[in-house]
Amino acid sequence: MNKSSNKFRHLVWPLVSLALLLLFNAIFTDNFFKIEVKKQDSAQAVQSTAVPDDLPGAAGTAAAQAAAEEVEAAKQTVKESAGQQAVPEKKDDKGVSIFGYYLYGTPIDILNQGSKVMVLAIGMTLVIATGGIDISVGAVMAIAGAIAALLISMLDAGNCIGAGMGPAWYWIIPVAAALVLSTLAGFWNGMLVAGFGIQPMVATLVLMVAGRGVAQLITDGQIITFDNPGLVFLCNGHALFLPFSVWIVVAMYVIAGLLTRKTAFGLFIESVGNNERASRYAGIEARRIKWLTYVICGFCAGVAGLLAASNIKCADSNNAGLYLELDAILATVIGGTSMAGGRFFLSGSLVGAILIQTLTTTMYMKNVSPAIVQVPKAMVVIIVCLLQSPVFRAKVLSVFASKAAKGGVQ
Amino acid sequence: MKKFKFPMRYVPISATILVFFIVYLIGIISFENFGSPKVFLDLFVDNAYLGIAAIGTALVILTGGIDLSVGSIIAFTSILIAKMIATGSNALVAIALALVIGILFGMLQGWLIHCFSLPPFLVTLAGMFFIRGCGFIVSEESIGIKNDPVFNFIQNDLTIKLGKGMNLRFIVIVYIVVLLAAIFFSQRTRSGRSIYAIGDNELAATLMGIPVGRTKIMTYTIAGFCSALAGVVYAVYLKAGNPLNCVGLEMDAIAAVVIGGTLLTGGVGYVFGSLFGVLVLGLIQTLIVFDGRINSWWTRIIVGLLVLAFIFMQNLITKISKSKSKSQ
């Protein structure tokens, strides 16, 4: 076969599973693929004036359609005018789109809500590729959210360096602080694993247990709410029709992809994951490579933590990112990365993350009783993994083959 | 140079035991009543279920695998028993059924892991979701076990009174018996030695003719049984079942095993070590309760730091003794 088909072969099975799940939704869930184009302010105004309180049903849809049509029309004019004027990089105070339009619907929600796990999965993929694991990412998310919320509340109150920049810009400080802190957390994990040679699961267990405590210490155990437009924009704003968080994922994916596939870094990672000692003999600084993957993973957790905090406009140290490490690992493995290390697929991890979020959203949409939600989730995970397993496919194929052979004889 | 040469392989576990007694001593010095035998006995009573679960986890980790379904199986078992008793079944039937389900579930996990070479982390993670969901299907609400003759018998007649407020409960005896059996199994039987061989080098074990598949599936089956038995013990301990209980207990079990000197990569360690791992975790909790001034978030940080201090100490002691044995 040719080279390109080999390159994407690992993506086949997660994509097939995702397609099956989407197909299921297309058939059994109404409105699943309904995507509307909305304009933040006017569309809202049209809807709420057109819908009288006592007639929500039919009028609501009609109004929505009317709004959508109007938006369609307006989109045309904007596109035309955009050609003539320089596009203003305007940040609306309510955290809306740069262009004022955005897509609205379940698939968009899946992308938006799944963005946290997608970002986590990028870092996790690299760590797992070296044969390690990082179970502290959920706690690091909580730390990142906590420090961002604390700083933004200090800036809002005016008692912090940088408050003079005004609310439109000073949100950069908490964002930077959160990223620095989470990168340090990653550095710490890397130090324990690569520096001191502690087993990755135990080493990251330390931060998993203690990290949430640190986050609570930062926020003094309180849930800190904020409404800074810049910070809120991260996960609630829209750019180029899509939620801004999706663009963050795209950017991080592209950077990680370039870093690992266009430089030797990716090869080094796989080499270390395959055989650490051999790669050391080959002159690769195995320790440094491993260390770096944990640092990247910490950074990713920081981004995810900012997204999680931005999404609900507050830092909830107790619940932010709780058990998300499991989802991130799941996404990575569903995407075809081997837990033994030595082989990784960033795109597969993203598909895995989308698959998990689609599954969760499907459960909500289908009104599955909250009690049993976990059961179908577990089954889908096992089925996807079985599909991924070459051994399973070989066995199933051999059963079919032998049946066919028997049929042929008779 | 000492005349008596301490075997290298006992170093990590000895370090754990040493640290346990030092921490215990600190507790006695710092707090009144900490030294009372009741505190020591309660360590066993309150952690018997964790200890039994940790035995299964230890065996699985020795093969180089991992089992994340432990906490969920305990919750499922306890709620199943409580529900069956509440609907009029005999308690012994309920306990037997719970154990059988645990064994079958462990076997299924082992089968999936071995036959389709799926990562243990993933299979048991899915198993964790699955069996907890099943627990919620049995009952969303916690159910108490009231006036059941079997449970009352265990409670009243199988408890050995050792003095005022001090009872050697049946569950502690169960734990010790299971622990001794597991130690014997892992050290003195052919299957037990196979576990070490597989954990050390699976390929080599296969080439040596060790039945790798059978041993792995057996280990996960034993782990399933241990988790289910821990669930039974938990139901006896609380006289209740609750599908929400023991969330994240697998992490405690893994931590206990690791503190007990077992390497997560497999092949190195002792089941016996899990006992001291469990006791150390319990002791840390007791210290924090006795102090009673530490904020909840500080509790988490301190537990994290203690685990860290522990790992460092172990690493250091192991490294030093390694270099010493080399110089000798």
Add this chain to the structure above:
Amino acid sequence: MNKFATVIMAAAAATLLVTGCSKSDSSKIKVGFSQVGAESDWRKASTESIKGEAEKRASIELTFSDAQQKQENQIKAIRNFISKGVDVISFSPVVATGFEDVLKEAKEAEIPVVLFDRAVDVSEDGLYVSFIGSDFVEEGRRAGRWVVKNVGENANVAELVGTVGSAPAIDRKKGFEEIIANYPGIKIIKSQSGDFTRAKGKEVMESFLKSPEADQIQVLFAHNDDMALGAIQAIEEAGKKPGKDIIIISIDGVKTMFEQILAGKANCTVECNPLIGAQLFDVVEQIHAGKSVPSRIPSVEGVYDNVGGVNVGTDREPVVTKKITQEIVDSRKY
């Protein structure tokens, strides 16, 4: 090797000794309290109320323990309180079942137990002296009555359930359903768990708003304020007006929720009062002095909304809602 190890151990010992070393004063009443955890603002307010009150009273020496939402931790804590020899044990149970044995042990050791905030389910009397706290079922009922009186006898309700299997989630649902069972026009058309958190509340509400039944949702009943606050964001993002297009009612009564009601974005919150530390230590002091105390002490709780004057209690025990004003918001501590 030994020297090095000893140095490290000594260091570890020193750090522990710094945190340890509490010498108790025999004239004080030693109280052991086990809290559920620190899972929400509400719980945090409750913890502060207990700790603050204990500090204020010279007669009380408090040993506080956090169970981190785990029953197994709580039972260990209570056992340790018994070993430690406290005078009174108080705790806020994680769940209702499973405390019988440890309570019997406390009784054997002659330590009185006061339940706080949540009740336990035990088969014999006398295992605890008193129970101070709210009635979750009644809270659900109050929410139900408010819907009946303010929305009418025909309404489609979406429900954000708390953590599956937890006592407040089960009881609040029970109470709410008990009331609406009398009104066939009121239907729960969507019900899903939001785990008592903002993030989940928002995520679940988003999916509700995109489901085929989205346009029929008239009322949102959230089992706590945090989930309601998340849902408000989701509703706004969907282009609807929370509090108008969808009537929002929740339980707890935290300050942020009050602000939302005042801003017209939510409609009603049934208070579940966490500030009962003073009540607790009054009871503890009475018990210690040998006085008898009532076995059930209800906490003082109101219902707050944007209308005012609605009776959400029964005819015999009326509970009239208070309309939220700026003063009420400002005076809220948590």
